[in-house]
């Protein structure tokens with residue numbers, strides 16, 4: 001392991017070489033390589049996660065480039081995961097990047113997230129988020145949800161068996177939007193918080209956002225953390241499920 005690369009984080013109290021080795025052994029699945037997933041993958045790679053699986057079926061378009069930071073002008077028309085892998089490997093060849101050009105469905109989700117230590121939600125639709133939520137609960141994989149729009153968004157960490165799942169928090173799917181208006185710094189902000197949660201969970205430092213939803217309104221610069229509860233009769237994580 002190139003310890004020099006991670007020198008500044010190893011110096012953090014409670015971190016050290018042993019925690020760094022935990023990152024090296026970890027596997028993180030980044031579902032969706034858009035504004036959230038691209039930046040989360042970038043920082044997870046920089047931090048020295050051993051293996052990152054990038055899932056996205058899309059190709060870069062010009063209108064992605066205000067926020068999807070792993071897509072550059074030369075990448076327009078290329079598969080997002082392929083353009084992303086190239087850059088991430090250049091940043092840190094110690095991180096193994098696996099790519100999946102697939103749409104996440106009920107049928108393939110189990111094999112896509114298998115053996116992950118954390119799944120990062122980089123999706124732009126609720127349908128897929130709830131598929132991920134269900135299987136993360138089933139396989140007991142921590143799932144770091146974030147969603148953004150315009151200048152605002154929300155983030156929470158689903159820790160199966162500990163706090164509520166996404167279905168407890170949102171019993172019904174919110175309406176889907178085909179083209180979510182957004183400025184690039186909003187997903188960048190939430191993606192770095194998601195990467196922070198993933199790193200904390202893997203090395204076991206601090207407190208993840210379990211049972212709490214953090215809302216940020218960047219326009220007014222208001223940060224608010226709201227308690228979210230587990231639903232005893234949740235169809236996904238409740239006692240009868």
Ligand SMILES: [Zn+2]
Pocket residue numbers: 164165166167168169231234235236237238
């Ligand atoms: Zn639930």
